[in-house]
Amino acid sequence: MPVASACSADTRLLFITRVARLFAHGFLSVVLVLYLARVGLTTAQIGLLLSLTLIGDSVISLWITTTADRYGRKKMLILGAVLMTFSGTLFAFTDHFPLLLFAATVGIISPSGYEVGPFLSIEQAALAQVCTDRQRTYVFAWYNLVGALATAFGALAAGGIVQALQRAGLSDLVSYRVLLVGYALIGVILALLFGLLSRKVEAAEDCPHQGIASSFKARFGLHRSQGVVFKLSALFALDAFAGGFVLQSVLAYWFQLRFGVEPAILGSIFFGANLVAGLSSLSAAWVASRIGLVRTMVFTHLPSQVLLILVPLMPTLPLAAAMLLLRFSISQMDIPTRQSYTMAVVTSEERSAAGGITGISRTMGASLSPLLIGPLLGGPAGGALLFFLAGGLKILYDLLLYRSFKSLKPPEELN
Numbered sequence: 001m002p003v004a005s006a007c008s009a010d011t012r013l014l015f016i017t018r019v020a021r022l023f024a025h026g027f028l029s030v031v032l033v034l035y036l037a038r039v040g041l042t043t044a045q046i047g048l049l050l051s052l053t054l055i056g057d058s059v060i061s062l063w064i065t066t067t068a069d070r071y072g073r074k075k076m077l078i079l080g081a082v083l084m085t086f087s088g089t090l091f092a093f094t095d096h097f098p099l100l101l102f103a104a105t106v107g108i109i110s111p112s113g114y115e116v117g118p119f120l121s122i123e124q125a126a127l128a129q130v131c132t133d134r135q136r137t138y139v140f141a142w143y144n145l146v147g148a149l150a151t152a153f154g155a156l157a158a159g160g161i162v163q164a165l166q167r168a169g170l171s172d173l174v175s176y177r178v179l180l181v182g183y184a185l186i187g188v189i190l191a192l193l194f195g196l197l198s199r200k201v202e203a204a205e206d207c208p209h210q211g212i213a214s215s216f217k218a219r220f221g222l223h224r225s226q227g228v229v230f231k232l233s234a235l236f237a238l239d240a241f242a243g244g245f246v247l248q249s250v251l252a253y254w255f256q257l258r259f260g261v262e263p264a265i266l267g268s269i270f271f272g273a274n275l276v277a278g279l280s281s282l283s284a285a286w287v288a289s290r291i292g293l294v295r296t297m298v299f300t301h302l303p304s305q306v307l308l309i310l311v312p313l314m315p316t317l318p319l320a321a322a323m324l325l326l327r328f329s330i331s332q333m334d335i336p337t338r339q340s341y342t343m344a345v346v347t348s349e350e351r352s353a354a355g356g357i358t359g360i361s362r363t364m365g366a367s368l369s370p371l372l373i374g375p376l377l378g379g380p381a382g383g384a385l386l387f388f389l390a391g392g393l394k395i396l397y398d399l400l401l402y403r404s405f406k407s408l409k410p411p412e413e414l415n
Contacts, residue, residue, distance in 0.1 A: 008130060010201050011139075014123050015146055017077075017193050021084075021119060022147040024186040025110040026154020026274065027179055028088075029248040030267055031162060032111050034256070035176035039095035043374035049097075049104050050247070054367030056105035057116045058360045064118035065356020069203035073122045073352065074194060080118045081190035084108040088184030092177050109183075111249045111370075115147070116363060121355030126201040128343040128351055133412040136343060137293070140336040141285035148278025148332065152271045155248075159267020203352060222353050225346035228408070229354045232342060235401050236358050237365030242393035244369030245376075245386040246308065251324070254383045259317040269321050276325060277332035284333035292413050293341040297334040298402045302395060304331035309391035312384035344410030 036046045060083065068076040087107020090099060103109070108117040124140070131139045158179060165175035222229055248270060255261045255269065280300075288296040307327035314320040339355075346354040369389075377383045 008200070010198055011127065011130060013193060013196060014126060014201075015143065017119070017190055018123065018143060018147045019150040020186055020189055020193070022115070022150035023154040023157075024084075024183045025115070026151035026270070027158035027161070028110060028154075028183050029151075030155050030158040030252050030263065030270060031176045031179050031249075032109075033249040033253045034263070035091075035173070035180070036100075037253075038173045038176060041097065041100075043377055045097060047370045047372070047374040049100060050111045050249075050370035050373070051367045052101055053104040053109055053111055054116070054244075054363050054370070057108055058363040058367060060106070060108070061116075061118040061121070061356060061363065062360045065121045065359070066353050068118070068122050068125075068352045068356070069349070073126060073201050073203065074197045076118060077122055077194040077197070078191050080108060081187050081194060083187075084117065084190065085184045085187030088180055088187060092180035092184060111247050115359075118356065121359045122352055124339055124343060124355050125203070125351040129203075129348065130200070133344065133410070136412075137288050137336060137340040138285045140340045140343075141281045144281040144332070144336045144339075145278045148274050148281065152274030152278065155274060156267045156271035159262075159264040159271075162267075163262070163264040203349065222350055222357070223347075225350050225354060228345055229342075229350075229357055231404060233358050233361035235397060235404065236338075237361040238400070239394060239397040240362035240365035241369050242390045242397065244366035245373065245390040247366075247370070250370075250373055250377075250386070254377070254386070255317070255320070257377070257383065258312075259320070261317065269324070272321075272325055273328040276329040280329055280333045281336050284335075284337050287333070288337050288340075293337045293344070293410055294402065294405050294408075296337045297341070298398045300330045300333040302398050304328075305391040305394045305398075307331075308387055308394075312387045341405075341410060344412070345408060 033046060033050075036049060037043075041049065061080075064076045064080060084107065087103045087109040090103035090107065091109065094100065094103075110116045124143075127139055127143065128136055161179065162172075162175045165178060166172065170178075252266045252270065255266060261269070284296055284300065287300070291299070304327050307323055308331070311320050311323045311327070314323055342354055342358055343351050373386065376385050376389075
């Protein structure tokens with residue numbers, strides 16, 4: 001196995017923190033919008049809250065990731081875990097809208113089931129540092145696989161726990177709050193685990209570069225790769241803006257609204273979706289080794305958007321769930337390849353910043369679309385336009401990405 005030789009104590013620890021974090025994101029995504037609706041928020045307030053959650057994560061993550069190599073990756077990861085605990089605690093113990101807005105803006109909370117905050121960029125920079133160019137995509141594939149499996153089991157656990165608590169006599173609201181407390185506690189566990197990382201995860205000393213604007217580099221951590229990173233960031237923002245219409249928590253709400261699905265069944269649907277998405281990560285590494293990273297990103301992503309557009313056109317729950325599962329079986333193959341490509345086309349001392357800036361651009365893009373979710377969910381189409389907008393914009397992203405980067409190859413594809 002190509003990834004085996006890249007394993008170290010720090011690598012294993014980073015995989016464990018990924019599992020814990022994505023498990024928490026997985027179970028939170030199933031109940032978050034349901035919880036906010038239960039505490040009395042309107043669809044417009046929920047959309048605003050989701051947007052501010054993502055915007056706040058973007059601003060905090062931008063600062064943390066672009067300074068991580070200077071102040072220490074380990075310290076910044078611990079700070080992210082503390083912010084995750086803060087937001088989970090405040091969400092669990094208040095239904096006061098201004099306080100929820102504050103927690104959403106300042107803390108770290110995931111409405112999508114996927115990564116938010118500074119963790120991903122810093123962990124990827126550390127992983128890319130300890131593996132070769134040819135190992136990198138396989139390591140990222142396994143990294144995404146364990147994360148997807150954790151998200152899947154988190155979603156499954158959410159449905160089961162909520163159902164069990166409600167059968168035990170607890171109200172919907174209390175059962176949802178139990179999961180929010182669990183989310184906060186996992187933040188505490190993450191802080192402890194990050195504290196065990198060694199100094200090997202820290203960035204190497206920066207080398208001086210001729211003609212670099214030092215103030216820009218000191219502020220954003222980029223120099224020679226600025227143009228590539230900014231172009232990638234713009235494209236990734238478009239993709240994430242489209243994805244913001246179909247966040248996992250929104251999909252869960254749509255399925256309940258359209259088909260009256262119980263939480264346990266919702267958990268099972270998203271367990272299956274995240275399971276097939278995670279397994280496809282390994283296929284992505286194999287495909288990329290044969291046709292290249294950019295082609296893998298585009299050629300697997302395009303057909304998945306057609307499947308997404310078909311979901312609301314299905315007349316029954318089994319058919320809609322089947323379309324969603326088929327979509328997830330290929331839609332996430334671009335994730336490890338995208339991450340590997342970003343780390344490959346920048347210099348080693350720019351990796352944390354490049355991962356952070358491209359990641360923040362995705363979060364910022366995704367933060368804008370939830371503002372439109374409320375009106376679209378309540379419109380005459382019953383939320384179907386969310387799927388059409390997301391699919392159409394993602395197809396546009398794929399075409400622009402291929403046109404812009406088909407000729408810029410990573411080191412392992414130059415030989």
